[in-house]
Amino acid sequence: METREFLMTVHIRTDVLDAWIEAGWLTPLHDGEGSSFSEIDVARAQLIRDLRDMGVNDEAIPIILDLIDQMHGLRRTLRMLLSEAASAERAH
Amino acid sequence: MAADPYSTLGVKKDASPDEIQKAYRKLAKKLHPDLNPGNKQAEERFKDVAAAYDLLGDQDKRGRFDRGEIDASGQERPRQRYYRDFADAASPYSSDAGFADFAGDDILSEIFGRQGRGTVRMRGPDVHYRLELDFLDAINGGKQQITLPDGSTLDVTIPPGISNGTVLRLRGKGRPGIGGGPPGDALVEVEVRPHPVFQRKGDDIHVEMPIPLRDAVLGGKVAVPTPTGTVTMTIPKWSNTGTVLRLKGRGVPRPGGARGDEYVTLKVMLPKNRDPELEKLIAQWASTDDGTGGRRHAMGA
Numbered sequence: 001m002e003t004r005e006f007l008m009t010v011h012i013r014t015d016v017l018d019a020w021i022e023a024g025w026l027t028p029l030h031d032g033e034g035s036s037f038s039e040i041d042v043a044r045a046q047l048i049r050d051l052r053d054m055g056v057n058d059e060a061i062p063i064i065l066d067l068i069d070q071m072h073g074l075r076r077t078l079r080m081l082l083s084e085a086a087s088a089e090r091a092h
Numbered sequence: 093m094a095a096d097p098y099s100t101l102g103v104k105k106d107a108s109p110d111e112i113q114k115a116y117r118k119l120a121k122k123l124h125p126d127l128n129p130g131n132k133q134a135e136e137r138f139k140d141v142a143a144a145y146d147l148l149g150d151q152d153k154r155g156r157f158d159r160g161e162i163d164a165s166g167q168e169r170p171r172q173r174y175y176r177d178f179a180d181a182a183s184p185y186s187s188d189a190g191f192a193d194f195a196g197d198d199i200l201s202e203i204f205g206r207q208g209r210g211t212v213r214m215r216g217p218d219v220h221y222r223l224e225l226d227f228l229d230a231i232n233g234g235k236q237q238i239t240l241p242d243g244s245t246l247d248v249t250i251p252p253g254i255s256n257g258t259v260l261r262l263r264g265k266g267r268p269g270i271g272g273g274p275p276g277d278a279l280v281e282v283e284v285r286p287h288p289v290f291q292r293k294g295d296d297i298h299v300e301m302p303i304p305l306r307d308a309v310l311g312g313k314v315a316v317p318t319p320t321g322t323v324t325m326t327i328p329k330w331s332n333t334g335t336v337l338r339l340k341g342r343g344v345p346r347p348g349g350a351r352g353d354e355y356v357t358l359k360v361m362l363p364k365n366r367d368p369e370l371e372k373l374i375a376q377w378a379s380t381d382d383g384t385g386g387r388r389h390a391m392g393a
Contacts, residue, residue: 066187
């Protein structure tokens with residue numbers, strides 16, 4: 001989706017979005033027509049908004065995002081390991 | 093949300109806005125689905141808590157609820173998906189840093205080694221580059237080429253009007269994926285060099301334009317540089333230094349086709365060489381209005 005729709009979906013102002021992109025919290029896709037946002041960007045922006053509603057300050061937000069991304073990576077690997085183990089079991 | 097929002101948040105009916113916010117924050121930190129990726133119950137409870145806070149956290153809505161004008165139903169947030177729903181999707185945010193130090197582990201290597209069989213796929217890492225652009229190339233857009241450390245090149249399409257610090261994402265131009273996974277992205281940070289004549293402010297271009305005294309007094313036409321070439325601008329009669337004229341649509345292109353404007357600040361110039369005739373003319377000039385509004389005398393000159 002483009003910037004306008006994104007701002008309306010997430011309920012944030014343009015300057016807030018610019019600051020988030022500047023800080024590297026969001027990295028929308030750039031094409032000739034401007035920024036384009038995916039569903040993942042929407043979900044991530046809503047998470048950032050929720051974190052701020054919880055009183056998390058701007059210094060802590062990138063730390064939380066990074067840890068969540070790492071946790072997702074770990075969960076992905078764990079799931080991968082478990083499915084490998086399960087298929088190995090079936091092979092025996 | 094049928095339950096009483098006060099009991100959902102665990103606060104008394106006469107709780108202060110501060111207490112309500114505190115109660116919400118405490119519950120949200122514990123229950124937010126993205127902070128509990130493995131807990132499916134958290135989502136339901138968080139929904140109730142968020143809906144209760146939408147109602148009680150807003151003084152106006154809370155008042156109407158307390159007076160019985162609205163009830164707690166219909167307060168559910170139309171919520172899209174949570175970030176955790178995309179945990180398995182290849183995204184620019186994916187991080188494998190959490191197990192990077194396990195790379196030498198036998199079981200993991202074995203699994204990564206068998207990825208060719210298609211059970212395990214991992215997205216390749218992103219690569220970061222910097223690209224310095226001339227001011228006018230940034231305004232007008234076009235194709236640029238980056239030479240990579242290994243000697244190969246990467247074509248980058250610059251969208252017109254790109255601003256300093258923008259990061260362009262080139263999908264699939266990063267490191268190759270593992271086990272047939274998709275490659276990472278190339279992230280290109282753009283640095284725009286300043287221009288000797290043009291100054292950019294948002295979507296507008298500012299220039300300073302020297303004009304001859306004659307045109308300042310009698311009006312005239314001058315050729316003004318713009319990012320897309322020279323245009324002729326009419327200077328109205330009696331234009332002073334500091335007068336700002338606007339060239340509509342001569343600024344930075346915006347997405348969608350429109351353009352910002354160019355603002356031209358006039359600077360009145362005396363002839364370079366002394367001109368006795370002009371001096372004579374001014375000496376005869378009898379006006380008492382010297383354009384300073386009397387400040388010249390007030391300042392003791």
